[in-house]
Amino acid sequence: MDIFERLKQAAAADWAAYVEHDFVRQMGDGSLPEAAFRRYLVQDYLFLIQFARAYALATYKSRTLSDMRAAKAGLSAILDLEMDxxxxxxxxxxxxxxxxxxxxxxxxTVAYTRYVLDCGQAGDLLDLHVALSPCVIGYAEIGARLAADLGAALESHPYRDWIAEYAGEAYQEIASDARRHLDGLAARAMTEARFGELAAMFGKASRLEADFWQMGLEGAKTTN
Incomplete structure (x- = not known):
């Protein structure tokens, strides 16, 4: 079991609140109001700007070239893939x-992005990547699950582009690389005594992700 799976199990309720949120469920079945998706996308664009800063911070926090290259890959994924x-x-x-x-x-948006940046500024590279991981790796899991559930129906789905992007080979590889890197960082820098702190950090980041979905849904309510 790698460190990401351990973190998910330790923060199971928070993780479920995030990946099984009504926003995700409604996106999957196609009932998500367009106003909710639009509000989410605009805020997620601003969110990604701050996450790009987090990966720049990861470069600064890195002590090896391999860690720097991992940070560069994360930054490129944001600037060249997700923002597009x-x-x-x-x-x-x-x-x-x-x-x-x-x-x-x-x-x-402010709550989660600044929380991640604070984790990175106050802690080490492992802290930063644990705080980033619910988003980076979680989106890949959500996209893959929705695509698998939809099967051929994805072709005519209203949120096909979003689901296909995060279920696609390019993003799945990014998430897999991030997961392996996180596991390598844990092998170098984590003690069992520290795991509880990291699990709490992961749980809070997952709750903030759930709040981000909720922001989208509530925007649709105020629009309608």
Whole structure:
């Protein structure tokens, strides 16, 4: 069992609240209101800007070239893959990259991104990657599960592009690399006495992810 699986088991309730959230369920069955998805995408674009800063911090915190290269890969995934998806999808509503950057960060966006940055600034590289992992690896698990559940129905699904992106080979490889890197960091820097602190950090990050989904749903309620 690798460190990520151990963290998931230790924070099982928080993890379930995140990956089984109503936002995810409704995205999977196609009932998610477009207003909820649009609000989420705009905020997630701002979210990714802050996560890019977190990977820049990971480079600074790295003590080996392999760790630096892992941080570079994470930064590239955000700037060259995920943000492009958001720009493409939001462009359907007439929103430009400039519009996205000018949007106001929601409290849920600030809460999670600044929590991750604080974990990295106050702790070491392992702390930072544990705080990042619910997002980086969790999105791959969510995307793969939704795609598997939908099967051929994904082709005509309203949220096909998002699901296919995170279920796709490119992102799955990114998540697998992140998971292996996290396990390697734990092998070097974690003691059993420290595991409880890391599990608490992972649990809080997962709760903040659930809050981020909820922000999208509540935006749809206020729009309708």
């Amino acid at each position: 998806l958001h720009v493409r999808l939001c462009g359907r509503w007439g929103l430009s990259p400039q519009d996205l950057e000018a949007a106001t960060e929601h409290q849920a």
